[in-house]
Amino acid sequence: MNSLFTPLSWSDSGLILTGIWNTIIISVVAIVVGTVLGLIIGFARSESNKVVNALFGSVLDVLRSVPLIIQLILFSTFVGAMGSPLAPFVAGSIVLSLYTMAFMSEVFRGGFESVSPSMQTAARSLGMTKWQTIYHIRLPIGLRAVFPSWLGVSLSVIKDSALVSVIGYMELLRTSEQLISRTQQPLEILIGVGIFYFIISYPLSHYGRYVERKMAI
């Protein structure tokens, strides 16, 4: 109890900053890639026929019902067993992006399907082509409606990125593990880590709820 809240030395803050930076980088990569892929797949699923849809759907289902930590370990071991191990950052980005994609595509699909068909019929009757209808009607209306849930998924990606530590990527939680084992002060370090996640997540999640209320979705 005496050692509680003893200050860490300044040299440790460099490690923490690296961890924060790495967490941000891998989250941004996963969110961007996941959003782009999710948008494409979500759109394809709301457009395409039942067979393609079911095929896509079952792959996404697997991605969503197997824990991320298992996916990370499986993927990096699999690539390793194939003979060319990837850097933790690359492997982590791939798995995290695909995982994000699975959730994003559901979000976008819901958004696209929420645009009422009569609106599209109306657009067609005004002489718009199919792509014009998509570009001017479905995309803007559908995308606006999904913003809060998109933000929600993005925030959970930032939090889930903590798991990439299991395959050796030096993100924040892993650097904190190292500091803990060196300094034996788990509480202070963990509180610091918690505050970091909190100050990223809290304002954004409240912004999402504000937008949700404002748009009355």
Next chain:
Amino acid sequence: MDYEFHWNIVFQNMPELLNGAFVTLHVSVLAMFLGVVIAILLAIAKMNDSKPFCYVATVWVEIARNTPALFQIYMAYFGLGAFGIHLSPYVAVLSALVFINAGYLTETFRGGFQSIPATQYSASKSLGMTSIQAYRYIILPQMLRRIYHPMTNQFVWSILMSSLGILVGMSELSGTTQRLQSLSFRTLEFFIVAAVMYFVITKLVLFTSSLLARRLFKGEI
């Protein structure tokens, strides 16, 4: 592809894996149950006018929602050590899951409760119902319908998140898998089987819940 699969060792250890799956299931059920109980209290506290309770509930909810699950588990497992509290991996994971479940479900319950217009309560009172009857027959059935899917999702989420027990040496499904693979070095085989098991558990839970929903709400959900 110069990797040879050896599935025998996995089948030999099947009882232990199934046992791990069972631990996964019962830690999530327990976490869900305790989470629901606490969430009801927190939701009441949040809707209450008394400031201190409302404050505690808000802090709880915001911390649970805005920090990673792994952070909560580390906090319970390593962090509490500073206060001389040493939890076993099982209790650490359980308490972290309860903490997060309660945080998320509080908002679900509050939202579900507030989505029912207060006028319905006054209307049932004016029909001569007691307030217990009003809750039992008017408010709760509608509320249950609205919180049913979020609750199912939360349950599935806590099954998946219990896999983090692997990092503190808990012997649930992923922890057991990890231990077995480190004894045999058949990482791929063991983790493929674990992934399949998680998938099956998740699907079973979702299937059961949709069956139950059909029985409970007769397709009106």
